[in-house]
Amino acid sequence: xxxxxxxxxxxxxxxxxxxxxxxxxxxxxxxxxxxxxxxxxxxxxxxxxxxxxxxxxxxxxxxxxxxxxxxxxxxxxxxxxxxxxxxxxxxxxxxxxxxxxxxxxxxxxxxxxxxxxxxxxxxxxxxxxxxxxxxxxxxxxxxxxxxxxxxxxxxxxxxxxxxxxxxxxxxxxxxxxxxxxxxxxxxxxxxxxxxxxxxxxxxxxxxxxxxxxxxxxxxxxxxxxxxxxxxxxxxxxxxxxxxxxxxxxxxxxxxxxxxxxxxxxxxxxxxxxxxxxxxxxxxxxxxxxxxxxxxxxxxxxxxxxxxxxxxxxxxxxxxxxxxxxxxxxxxxxxxxxxxxxxxxxxxxxxxxxxxxxxxxxxxxxxxxxxxxxxxxxxxxxxxxxxxxxxxxxxxxxxxxxxxxxxxxxxxxxxxxxxxxxxxxxxxxxxxxxxxxxxxxxxxxxxxxxxxxxxxxxxxxxxxxxxxxxxxxxx
Numbered sequence: 097x098x099x100x101x102x103x104x105x106x107x108x109x110x111x112x113x114x115x116x117x118x119x120x121x122x123x124x125x126x127x128x129x130x131x132x133x134x135x136x137x138x139x140x141x142x143x144x145x146x147x148x149x150x151x152x153x154x155x156x157x158x159x160x161x162x163x164x165x166x167x168x169x170x171x172x173x174x175x176x177x178x179x180x181x182x183x184x185x186x187x188x189x190x191x192x193x194x195x196x197x198x199x200x201x202x203x204x205x206x207x208x209x210x211x212x213x214x215x216x217x218x219x220x221x222x223x224x225x226x227x228x229x230x231x232x233x234x235x236x237x238x239x240x241x242x243x244x245x246x247x248x249x250x251x252x253x254x255x256x257x258x259x260x261x262x263x264x265x266x267x268x269x270x271x272x273x274x275x276x277x278x279x280x281x282x283x284x285x286x287x288x289x290x291x292x293x294x295x296x297x298x299x300x301x302x303x304x305x306x307x308x309x310x311x312x313x314x315x316x317x318x319x320x321x322x323x324x325x326x327x328x329x330x331x332x333x334x335x336x337x338x339x340x341x342x343x344x345x346x347x348x349x350x351x352x353x354x355x356x357x358x359x360x361x362x363x364x365x366x367x368x369x370x371x372x373x374x375x376x377x378x379x380x381x382x383x384x385x386x387x388x389x390x391x392x393x394x395x396x397x398x399x400x401x402x403x404x405x406x407x408x409x410x411x412x413x414x415x416x417x418x419x420x421x422x423x424x425x426x427x428x429x430x431x432x433x434x435x436x437x438x439x440x441x442x443x444x445x446x447x448x449x450x451x452x453x454x455x456x457x458x459x460x461x462x463x464x465x466x467x468x469x470x471x472x473x474x475x476x477x478x479x480x481x482x483x484x485x486x487x488x489x490x491x492x493x494x495x496x497x498x499x500x501x502x503x504x505x506x507x508x509x510x511x512x513x514x515x516x517x518x519x520x521x522x523x524x525x526x527x528x529x530x531x532x533x534x535x536x537x538x539x540x541x542x543x544x545x546x547x548x549x550x551x552x553x554x555x556x557x558x559x560x561x562x563x564x565x566x567x568x569x570x
Contacts, residue, residue: 113176113198114153122156122198125166130157130204141199144186145450146533152179152193157201161279161287161318167200168316169285171562179564180312182222182254185246187450188531190258190311194566200316202253209319211236216324217276217293222253222317226260229322238324241268244527245435253317259309261527263360263434266485267393268325270527272308279319280307283558293321306553311529312564314557328393331359332403333427336415337384341365341468341480343414344386345461348484350409351390356402360391361485362434365464368481371440378433381417388415388484389434391427437481438490444477447497449506450490451534453513455522457487463520467491470512474505488526514540535570 112118114133122131132138132155142151153176158164171178177197184191193199206223213236220229226240226247233240243262244250250260256278261270268274277291291297291304307314338344344363351358364372364387373380380387388410392402407418421427441448455463464480471478471493482490493509495502514524514537523541524534538547551569554561 112153112196113174115174118170118174118176119154121170122154122167125163125170126156126158130159131155138199141181141184141201142193144184144189144192146187146189146192148189148192150192150194150196152199153196155199155201157204159204161281164200164281164316164318165285165287167198167285168281168283168562171198172284172560175560175562177565178316178562180253180257180316182251182257183225183246183249185249186254186258186531187452187528188525188533190529190531190564190567191254192532194532197562202251205253205318208232211238211324212293213238215293216326218322218324220252220320220322222256222320223251226250226252226255233324234327237327239327240274240322240324242271242274245438252320252322256308256317256320257310257312258529259527261483261486261488263362263391263431263483265483265488266361267357267359272305274323275304275308275320276323277321278304278307278317280315280317282315283560283563287318288315291321295323309529311531311567313554313567314563316563328395328399330396330399331391331393331427332399333360333389333391333421333430334403334406334410334418335421335430335433336388336390336410336418337381338386338388338415339383341386341464342461344388345464345484347388347410347413347415348457348460350413351406354405354409356392356405358390358406358485359393360389360483362389362482363387363460363464363484363489364389364434364437364481365479367444367477367479368437368441371443371479372433372436374443375440376432376436378429378436380433384417387433389430390485434481438492441479441492441494444479445494445496447495447503447506449493449495449510450528451492451510451513451524452482452488452490452526452528453517453522453524454486454488454526455517455520457485459520459522460484460487460489463487463489463516463522466516467513470509470516474509474512476502476505476509478509483526486526487522511537530568532567532570535568538568538570 202223205221
């Protein structure tokens with residue numbers, strides 16, 4: 097080991113996290129078995145779903161809030177960067193240590209502390225997966241509603257830090273709507289508590305809401321109190337084919353006049369359909385230019401009634417080969433199609449740039465039509481799918497990674513897509529966050545004064561700038 101020096105953004109001289117004295121202190125805090133410094137072992141913690149690698153100098157796995165606090169106090173003393181990491185499944189580099197330093201992995205902080213059936217909340221540590229929390233709640237007849245596509249791998253702490261959405265958003269909202277309170281270690285190592293165990297709480301500023309979507313730049317979440325709901329008695333899913341994406345998207349606003357609020361509304365374009373069918377042979381129709389999935393939940397009687405109405409509305413608006421799931425197994429099979437899309441799209445190229453713009457759902461038909469035009473104009477393959485019910489479309493520009501000209505055209509498509517989303521009354525990210533990937537485009541969505549206020553808030557929580565540097569603000 098050797099001492100290496102760089103300069104912090106404040107201009108102060110900084111000793112990096114690989115300094116032997118820093119490593120010794122970290123070992124004292126978490127134990128030698130919970131510290132990684134070997135280059136080949138830290139490398140996996142330097143990337144997320146974007147696949148660009150920025151290996152940290154060390155990875156530490158604290159067990160409790162006190163250890164997290166001690167690590168951040170050490171970082172303040174020695175001025176090295178700290179990046180918190182959950183499941184590492186993000187698409188904007190939010191958990192990637194692009195300026196080195198250490199990664200705090202929350203893998204060991206994975207306990208469910210309490211599930212309260214009477215008051216409808218759960219208390220858990222940040223390292224539990226969304227799936228495991230959902231399963232534990234379900235055993236008590238309760239529902240934790242947020243349902244990101246990566247639910248089997250994503251950690252609750254990461255879901256909160258990114259304000260994750262998912263398929264059930266049209267009815268249940270995003271992660272922040274289910275966070276009652278938090279325990280957070282700020283950039284200075286101070287431990288604070290926000291919110292509480294009640295749905296109503298207007299004591300002081302809403303720091304709980306502020307932490308949701310803060311991308312690990314204000315503090316590290318060490319405990320969460322989450323809202324639970326009674327488990328619906330039944331769910332029903334309807335799947336239908338359409339002759340165009342626009343036709344499928346125009347149906348999104350047709351359910352409201354009937355008094356129906358679907359739990360989920362997902363749309364899949366023809367390129368996604370063909371990729372999924374080639375990889376998994378679900379038996380999807382080759383005539384489908386788009387697929388629409390609509391799910392409802394509630395009492396058994398209510399869901400059957402609403403599913404029948406949805407079938408009628410879809411058929412009246414151009415849907416064909418309409419299928420309604422009659423069992424849990426059939427329903428799971430329908431949703432397997434949706435979850436298989438992202439990996440299947442790699443058949444079209446070696447680099448998939450996955451963006452998640454969002455617009456008011458009435459503007460989704462125009463959004464998808466104009467995105468297809470952007471792809472054609474720039475000679476770039478594009479596939480669209482996503483949470484059409486809340487206006488959040490996942491736009492995938494797929495090219496060959498080694499073709500620099502093609503990659504540049506794809507980047508141009510991204511910029512034009514962001515401009516389009518904002519022009520249609522939306523914004524540049526619905527659930528993926530900003531990280532470092534979308535940081536150059538932040539000005540598309542936020543004015544300078546708003547960004548300056550955000551930077552000022554960052555300085556209050558993290559005055560020395562050690563938490564997740566290089567993200568969001570460029």
